[in-house]
Amino acid sequence: MADTLCYKILRDHLVExxxxxxxxxxxxxxxxxxxxxxxxxxxxxxxxxGEDRVRxxxxxxxxxxxxxxxxxxxxxxxxxxxxxxxxxxxVYSKAGNGICHQVQLERFALPGKTLIGSDSHTPTxxxxxxxxxxxxxxxxxxxxxxxxxxxxxxxxxxIRLKGKLRPGVSAKDVxxxxxERYGVKGNVNSAFEYFGDGVSTLTVxxxxxxxxxxxxxxxxxxxxxxxxxxxxxxxxxxxxxxxRELKADEGAEYDDVYEIDLSCLEPLIAAPHSPGNIKTVxxxxxxxxxxxxxxxxxxxxxxxxxxxxxxLDGKRVDPAVSFGIAxxxxxxxxxxxxxxxxxILVKAGARILESACGFCIGNHQSPGTDGVSLRTxxxxxxxxxxxxSAQVYLVSPExxxxxxxxxxxxxxxxxxxxxxxxxxxxYMHDDNMLIFPPDDPSGVTILRGPNIGxxxxxxxxxxxxxxxxxxxxxxxxxxxxxxxxxxxxxxxxNIKAYSEFVFEGVDKSFSSRAAALRDExxxxxxxxxxxxxxxxxxxxxxxCPSFLGLKAVIAKSIERxxxxxxxxxxILPLLFEKEDxxxxxxxxxxxxxxxxxxxxxxxxxxxxDKTKGKTVLLKLFASDEQKKMLKAGGRLNEIRGKxxxx
Ligand code: MIC
Ligand code: SF4
Numbered sequence: 001m002a003d004t005l006c007y008k009i010l011r012d013h014l015v016e017x018x019x020x021x022x023x024x025x026x027x028x029x030x031x032x033x034x035x036x037x038x039x040x041x042x043x044x045x046x047x048x049x050g051e052d053r054v055r056x057x058x059x060x061x062x063x064x065x066x067x068x069x070x071x072x073x074x075x076x077x078x079x080x081x082x083x084x085x086x087x088x089x090x091v092y093s094k095a096g097n098g099i100c101h102q103v104q105l106e107r108f109a110l111p112g113k114t115l116i117g118s119d120s121h122t123p124t125x126x127x128x129x130x131x132x133x134x135x136x137x138x139x140x141x142x143x144x145x146x147x148x149x150x151x152x153x154x155x156x157x158x159i160r161l162k163g164k165l166r167p168g169v170s171a172k173d174v175x176x177x178x179x180e181r182y183g184v185k186g187n188v189n190s191a192f193e194y195f196g197d198g199v200s201t202l203t204v205x206x207x208x209x210x211x212x213x214x215x216x217x218x219x220x221x222x223x224x225x226x227x228x229x230x231x232x233x234x235x236x237x238x239x240x241x242x243x244r245e246l247k248a249d250e251g252a253e254y255d256d257v258y259e260i261d262l263s264c265l266e267p268l269i270a271a272p273h274s275p276g277n278i279k280t281v282x283x284x285x286x287x288x289x290x291x292x293x294x295x296x297x298x299x300x301x302x303x304x305x306x307x308x309x310x311x312l313d314g315k316r317v318d319p320a321v322s323f324g325i326a327x328x329x330x331x332x333x334x335x336x337x338x339x340x341x342x343x344i345l346v347k348a349g350a351r352i353l354e355s356a357c358g359f360c361i362g363n364h365q366s367p368g369t370d371g372v373s374l375r376t377x378x379x380x381x382x383x384x385x386x387x388x389s390a391q392v393y394l395v396s397p398e399x400x401x402x403x404x405x406x407x408x409x410x411x412x413x414x415x416x417x418x419x420x421x422x423x424x425x426x427y428m429h430d431d432n433m434l435i436f437p438p439d440d441p442s443g444v445t446i447l448r449g450p451n452i453g454x455x456x457x458x459x460x461x462x463x464x465x466x467x468x469x470x471x472x473x474x475x476x477x478x479x480x481x482x483x484x485x486x487x488x489x490x491x492x493x494n495i496k497a498y499s500e501f502v503f504e505g506v507d508k509s510f511s512s513r514a515a516a517l518r519d520e521x522x523x524x525x526x527x528x529x530x531x532x533x534x535x536x537x538x539x540x541x542x543x544c545p546s547f548l549g550l551k552a553v554i555a556k557s558i559e560r561x562x563x564x565x566x567x568x569x570x571i572l573p574l575l576f577e578k579e580d581x582x583x584x585x586x587x588x589x590x591x592x593x594x595x596x597x598x599x600x601x602x603x604x605x606x607x608x609d610k611t612k613g614k615t616v617l618l619k620l621f622a623s624d625e626q627k628k629m630l631k632a633g634g635r636l637n638e639i640r641g642k643x644x645x646x
Contacts (some may be wrong), residue, residue: 060100384485593606
């Protein structure tokens with residue numbers, strides 16, 4: 001049978017299950033990554049499982065999200081992460097070494113491998129031909145313990161690329177085109193596989209940009225073939241030993257095929273407040289801009305910054321624009337520092353920012369009131385920048401740089417001073433900021449400052465719950481809505497403190513209301529529209545509401561990673577049998593869920609809305625494996641239970 005590339009790699013890693021679209025399979029995970037904001041919880045849970053050392057091929061712990069270090073909390077986190085990594089056999093990438101996905105691509109990713117990471121943009125590594133999947137921290141902790149990872153075999157959407165991008169049009173425009181076609185919801189349990197003649201015209205960095213934002217469509221992963229460009233990239237990083245050619249079999253069939261003629265693409269833009277809100281730059285040309293930021297795991301490669309420099313060379317950015325650039329990694333920074341690129345950027349008026357997530361996660365560089373910000377990152381959810389009234393637009397580095405010269409949105413098409421960017425045959429890499437674990441960790445003490453809390457404790461499932469619809473929200477509620485990052489990031493290792501900010505930007509009183517219900521012994525229910533929990537992999541969007549007494553999320557649909565996180569922490573993910581019933585339940589209604597154990601088996605639940613005197617039919621959204629963890633009150637309880645039985 002002719003296989004797609006996705007299924008070839010999945011077949012190589014299959015541990016259990018049938019490789020059939022829609023069925024659950026367990027796969028072996030070769031590599032794992034964590035970042036600091038999700039990592040502390042992942043390692044606390046890894047410790048709780050009781051493992052001495054990681055068992056997978058490679059585990060890397062990055063510090064890139066929260067590097068601002070206002071207050072002691074961040075540094076406490078970093079010290080815990082550094083020492084737990086040394087103890088458990090994990091490579092530690094220090095703050096300043098770069099954004100996890102950029103560094104992983106440069107130093108560790110390999111074609112044909114599998115990776116899971118506690119960050120939703122882990123699929124970036126599909127650019128090198130790796131199956132790379134975003135997951136919650138607990139799933140990553142389990143993969144580090146050598147436990148296979150379960151996914152639903154995806155339907156594979158083939159994206160045929162033909163032609164070649166015109167100068168001024170970017171890899172970012174390819175993925176914005178894909179977002180225009182597939183949107184930000186409805187793509188659960190799918191994968192994007194790129195193929196066709198146009199693939200060979202794209203570099204690994206460009207392919208990584210494209211795979212990165214597949215996460216915005218909600219697909220499980222995205223992947224490119226591994227070809228001679230992949231070989232050149234690895235060789236330029238002295239890693240060609242790990243290269244292998246990979247492509248789909250001749251005649252492989254896709255569940256859907258979308259063709260993009262690269263030569264016909266034009267610069268695109270995602271307008272506020274969703275990466276799926278796609279327009280052409282032409283449509284909005286002339287829009288006044290206050291801030292322009294280049295960087296993030298989507299667009300911070302050496303190639304990206306070279307293009308930016310060529311556009312800015314000898315010119316100055318508009319004086320009214322605040323213009324910042326964050327090179328994606330130490331490697332990119334060293335490269336641009338050594339070849340004159342950095343000088344061009346500085347002379348043009350750029351503020352050079354740390355090689356970290358920074359502005360992308362709202363850690364700094366918040367726009368002013370009602371400010372218009374053009375950014376090269378991947379998410380423009382309302383308030384994510386730190387300024388609720390800001391209008392954030394997502395663009396390519398070329399659009400960002402060219403617009404910076406005028407202070408208004410401008411299309412670079414036909415206006416860039418190059419036809420091709422020459423790539424170096426060798427990249428300077430300096431592994432100084434990577435700390436490899438000692439063979440004998442007996443002398444290592446794990447440091448735990450006061451910010452380092454405990455892994456969450458969840459109660460086993462009960463047969464009935466009586467409580468309230470503590471909040472009712474609409475469609476496309478992101479994990480940023482549920483659990484804000486930015487200024488609140490520093491509480492990631494402290495569940496009790498972080499829980500005070502659940503739904504902060506949506507309804508400030510939610511947290512105290514929910515905690516009061518919990519303290520009265522009542523269950524908290526969340527009522528939601530479609531695509532609940534889209535965006536990030538942060539398991540805190542399940543852990544903190546669980547701490548506040550959440551027992552079930554009742555929604556029209558729930559996104560993949562968030563659904564898995566809910567099950568991992570023993571929260572029932574329930575979907576309306578009839579979507580219209582969403583209108584029936586109001587915030588504050590008294591709700592009751594009975595016969596929970598038998599409903600869990602049958603997958604069919606009856607919710608009684610006591611306020612309305614109505615019964616609403618619900619269906620469980622969980623696999624057989626997940627039913628077991630729900631019963632135990634979460635995955636950690638289930639594992640501990642099994643350990644006790646031994
Ligand atoms: C994001 O881009 O939203 C984040 C911050 O990287 C998250 C992870 C987190 O919340 O720590 C993600 O994408 O998973
Ligand atoms: Fe960091 Fe932004 Fe990428 Fe998330 S999307 S990993 S915050 S750069």
